[in-house]
Amino acid sequence: MRIDAAYAPVDAFREEVIAGLSQPQKTLPPKYFYDADGSRLFERICRLREYYPTRCELALTRRHLGEIARFAGRGAELIEYGSGASTKTRLLLEALRPRVYVPVDISPAALHSAAVRLARRFPWLRTHGVAGDFMQPLTLPVFRSASRSRRLVYFPGSTIGNLTPEEAQAFLSMTRGLVGQRGAMLVGVDLKKDANVLHAAYNDAQGVTAAFNRNLLARINRELGGDFDLRRFIHYAFYNAALGRIEMHLVSLARQTASVGRHRFGFDLGETIHTENSCKYSVEEFRTLALAAGFRAERVWMDGRRYFALFGLAPT
Ligand code: SAH
Ligand code: AVI
Numbered sequence: 001m002r003i004d005a006a007y008a009p010v011d012a013f014r015e016e017v018i019a020g021l022s023q024p025q026k027t028l029p030p031k032y033f034y035d036a037d038g039s040r041l042f043e044r045i046c047r048l049r050e051y052y053p054t055r056c057e058l059a060l061t062r063r064h065l066g067e068i069a070r071f072a073g074r075g076a077e078l079i080e081y082g083s084g085a086s087t088k089t090r091l092l093l094e095a096l097r098p099r100v101y102v103p104v105d106i107s108p109a110a111l112h113s114a115a116v117r118l119a120r121r122f123p124w125l126r127t128h129g130v131a132g133d134f135m136q137p138l139t140l141p142v143f144r145s146a147s148r149s150r151r152l153v154y155f156p157g158s159t160i161g162n163l164t165p166e167e168a169q170a171f172l173s174m175t176r177g178l179v180g181q182r183g184a185m186l187v188g189v190d191l192k193k194d195a196n197v198l199h200a201a202y203n204d205a206q207g208v209t210a211a212f213n214r215n216l217l218a219r220i221n222r223e224l225g226g227d228f229d230l231r232r233f234i235h236y237a238f239y240n241a242a243l244g245r246i247e248m249h250l251v252s253l254a255r256q257t258a259s260v261g262r263h264r265f266g267f268d269l270g271e272t273i274h275t276e277n278s279c280k281y282s283v284e285e286f287r288t289l290a291l292a293a294g295f296r297a298e299r300v301w302m303d304g305r306r307y308f309a310l311f312g313l314a315p316t
Helices: 010-021 036-046 051-063 065-072 088-097 108-121 167-177 194-203 207-223 284-294
Strands: 002-005 075-083 100-105 128-131 151-155 184-190 232-239 247-253 256-260 261-268 272-279 295-301 308-315
Touching: 002 036, 002 100, 002 108, 010 207, 010 261, 036 108, 036 207, 051 184, 051 194, 051 207, 051 247, 051 295, 065 151, 065 184, 065 295, 065 308, 075 088, 088 108, 108 295, 128 284, 151 167, 151 295, 167 184, 167 284, 194 207, 194 232, 207 232, 207 247, 232 295, 272 308, 284 295, 284 308
Parallel strands: 002 128, 075 100, 075 151, 100 128, 151 184
Antiparallel strands: 184 308, 232 247, 247 272, 256 261, 295 308
């Protein structure tokens, strides 16, 4: 098992935080949720009663595994974006027996612990992780006889929902270029549904999602020498029906200032930092988005309640 580092984490983090907090609507990029603490909190979110996406996607993957494997094919080069704990991937690894597995994640801690567990469970598997940002063109490892191997990109968890539709289309186009005419993509997409179900999933009773959101400020304090007062920011998540997305914010409970290094930022009472979008699609909306990026939705697998979909995308 090998892990390559493909970015300079602290410099990029500092620059993006300062740029985001300098805008009229302050924002922070959600990819920075996932330090070691954030990745652990996300794993706790996945086990919450209210957070349906993980259970739905696991259930539908188990239920349709035979068909998914027929669509995806055996012996491919399996590239997974935002692999995290690689939990759902275990089902695919067993069914697809890929020639090599390339997990790509911004969190080196998550990549490392997943790779160790996978090595124990699948001693035959060749894993070559890449710690980096999947929105940037990455140098993926080149394997011997790569010219003959087929590329399959797996992007589960509805992490694609954390991109705006424009970013998602650009990301899909880039992936289309990566897999070429012989490859394919499997992408998990959270579907539009009753807003109460969505609201509960992002406002869990135990406050784990709130802790996940606030950890972003704690991380800025730890890694960038920030002085955010965590007692004076609260978690706020709501469904923006017009834009079809959950928005997560951190709300300032006072008029206050906070510094990041030598930069100072002022907050009004009630002012928010927009930390995440989680876009929800209808099957038709996502089909159209994929088509604009050069992918045909050849298969769509869903759970019984149609909460979540796994799209099997093939090049047009
Ligand atoms: N695939 C897992 C984890 C989803 S959580 C699942 O389905 O449960 C989202 C994952 O994507 C996290 O592990 C996070 O570290 C990673 N991630 C988020 N933004 C990223 C980016 N821009 N580049 C690379 N990885 C990213
Ligand atoms: C990783 N991503 C798909 C999660 C989501 O549902 O948008 C992140 C998350 N944010 C709050 N809870 C979970």
